[in-house]
Amino acid sequence: MTNHPHSFSRYCMHCGERLTSAVPEGDTKRRLVCIDCGFVHYLNPRPVAGTIPVRDDGACLLVRRAIEPRRGLWVFPGGYMDVGETAEEAAMRETLEEANLEVAGLDLLGVYTRIEPGVVVIVYEAVAAGEASAGHETSEVGWFAPHEIPWDEIAFDSTERALRDWVARRLRA
Ligand SMILES: [Zn+2]
Structure with a gap:
């Protein structure tokens, strides 16, 4: 099995701003959300x-x-x-x-x-x-x-x- 740690960026893939942890509108879980453009970075298995x-x-x-x-x-x-x-x-x-x-x-x-x-x-x-x-x-x-x-x-x-x-x-x- 290939070693592939579950890692993620701390910065927005769209605008490069920092991500923060927040519950997006209409969601029920905390997600990584861009503080600038609002893009939600979902982490999937x-x-x-x-x-x-x-x-x-x-x-x-x-x-x-x-x-x-x-x-x-x-x-x-x-x-x-x-x-x-x-x-x-x-x-x-x-x-x-x-x-x-x-x-x-x-x-x-x-x-x-x-x-x-x-x-x-x-x-x-x-x-x-x-x-x-x-x-x-x-x-x-x-x-x-x-x-x-x-x-x-x-x-x-x-x-x-x-x-x-x-x-x-x-x-x-
Ligand atoms: Zn962004």
């Missing part, structure tokens, strides 16, 4: 898309993070969507970049909100097509059966929640 690739024997692929935050911990391949691609395309692209793995048959597993960094993680179960290897921003790949998931070394709360849903789905199947 960023969508992240990823896959839990599964191979023939039922094991899923995780990658070990080579970058901060949570360097050295395990996560499924995923990252920020680019403008111009669908969530499925972003998930497949990130899987190729981070694990050198082609996937197919994407099946939505769940959507997981991380409040504090302001991201919404869209997770697909996918069919692994071929072998994987460490790629961009990862140091290692590993295949884990549902009972082998390294729960003590999982990178993010959203990673754990998605993997628990995946394990529950596997046990039902």
Whole structure:
């Protein structure tokens, strides 16, 4: 997952004046509002898309993070969507970049909100097509059966929640 802190400018993108915190007319929440032109700067979460690739024997692929935050911990391949691609395309692209793995048959597993960094993680179960290897921003790949998931070394709360849903789905199947 690409490191992309949730940051924002303190200055108006239209006129360059300072922003202040205020409740705009007709709104119910405090927003960043330009003190000069009145433009409201909404802060919206960023969508992240990823896959839990599964191979023939039922094991899923995780990658070990080579970058901060949570360097050295395990996560499924995923990252920020680019403008111009669908969530499925972003998930497949990130899987190729981070694990050198082609996937197919994407099946939505769940959507997981991380409040504090302001991201919404869209997770697909996918069919692994071929072998994987460490790629961009990862140091290692590993295949884990549902009972082998390294729960003590999982990178993010959203990673754990998605993997628990995946394990529950596997046990039902
Ligand atoms: Zn302004």
